[in-house]
Amino acid sequence: MDIQQQLLKFRYHIGGALLVSLSIFSVLFLAPRFLNILAYxxxxxxxxxxxxxxxxxxxxxxxxxxxDASIPKPAEELLDFVAGHHHNPPLDAHKSD
Incomplete structure (x- = not known):
């Protein structure tokens, strides 16, 4: 009876060891080899x-x-215009007498 009490005391340790052993077995024997993965x-x-x-x-x-600060950038001017950051020309520039 003393052995069964000791086994029950360590049941989580035994279960963890079995789980680790099963996972190592599955990785070593059931998983594809590294070279097969590399070849794929x-x-x-x-x-x-x-x-x-x-x-x-x-x-x-x-x-x-x-x-490149001195290089003109027409794309930036177009993006500013589309984004709405364009400046309005003076009102008298379009007047005709």
């Missing part, structure tokens, strides 16, 4: 790596924003 997803990994390399390349070769 290598195009995705390659395209992601190339995209990140291009982002880093363009980030390094981009000029600083202060150097």
């Amino acid at each position: 997803f290598w195009p995705l990994f390659l395209s992601t790596a190339l995209f990140l390399a291009l982002v880093l390349f363009f980030a390094k070769t981009q000029t600083s924003p202060n150097s």
Whole structure:
């Protein structure tokens, strides 16, 4: 009877150990191997790596924003006009005598 009381005392520990053992078994024997996963997803990994390399390349070769201050930007003027931040011309500019 003493053994059964000890087993009942540690029932959560035994259940946790069985659960961990079962999960390790399922990962080792039932899950696909890492090389199989890598072989399936290598195009995705390659395209992601190339995209990140291009982002880093363009980030390094981009000029600083202060150097092109003298270049006119007609797109910004158009965006300001569409956004409603355009200035109104003087009223006498359209008068005809």
